[in-house]
Amino acid sequence: MDFSTTVAAILSLFIFSFLYRDNPFYKFAEHLLVGVSVGYFLVISIDNVLVPKIADRLLRQNDWSVIVPLLAGALILARLIPKWSRWSQLALAVVIGVGAGVAIPATLQAQILTQMKATMFSFIPPENSIGWLYILERIVILLGLTSVLAYFFFSKEHRGVFGTYARIGTYFLMIFFGATFGYTVMSRLSLLIGRIQFLLGDWLGFLN
């Protein structure tokens, strides 16, 4: 039971005390987490961006092109002064323009074409597979994908055959949400088990 483990364990207990009700111990831990996290990210941002991408280039390489993003950054700081906050829109415009320009080809490639390619398969089962199951699985993927897309197609009213097809899409969506929910619950539970193992094992030494 060393000092570091004891500190980590006591802070964990402070957080778990919220299960009883909101209390000063929980509030202390919550505020500490906010402060430490902000401090951590500030240090990381200084080490990873300010030093190599601004200070080094300006002072060691005499690269004055960094002045442009520095000015843009200064415009972002104008948000802190309500009278000047509109000037920050110029810097935000750079970020939004770059984001939009990068997003179009990247999204087309990664989220549309790759997903479509993965859905185009042969219905002829490979030799080492169960024939009927292989075909059923491909039908499920094709039906699921097209019906979900039909559900999200709002330019046509969801009535008649199209409406029925879109309704099949809602069942596939429910399967996806259910699976995602189950996965989320399990990941949170595994975190909880990890913390309990830490408290009972690493800290108190009950689990050996």
Added chain:
Amino acid sequence: MLLKLPLIIVAVFGLFMLVQFFVEAPFLDHTYQEILDWVQIIYLFTLWVGAINLIKLHLKKSTHKKEAPYSVVTLSGIVIMLFFGLIQGKEVGSVFDWIFKNVQVSLQASMFSLLAFFVASAAYRGFRARSTEALVLLSVAAIVMLGRVPIGDLISGLIPDFANWILNFPSMAARRGILIGIGLGTVATALRVLLGIERTYLGR
């Protein structure tokens, strides 16, 4: 001028990044990387705006009698991390590293594990199988959860296999549909932004 300038900047930077993807030229590649660095520098300042606002808020709250101790804790956390991170460095074994491992990671893990209780309680109160869709959602969630724990295998060896099948086929199909939908929406929104039709980011 301040009304039109952001739209021009968005169009110029956006079109350059778009065109650069299709044209191969070392000069364009260099400029592309340079602009990505600029964006990182601007992000750094946005992070600082957030931090400065938080510090201002807690400095203000530290004058209130009831909230003062907690605000002092937050401010101390920021100052201590900045002090040790900048003076001593963040190598393994430093004070910064010790606080990160024993305070930040520990608090974060406990905070997220708390969600297990809240998810369970919300599910108990909110999830009633009032319709066929809700029944499907609940059944799939139950099968996936059972398929991930040893008791599922003890009940029947088929449960983990079925959970995997659900994840790999019907759930995957819906996921692909959602991803394609998001992708089409992203491209459409990006085009609207580049063409100056979408201006909500300017508060208009």
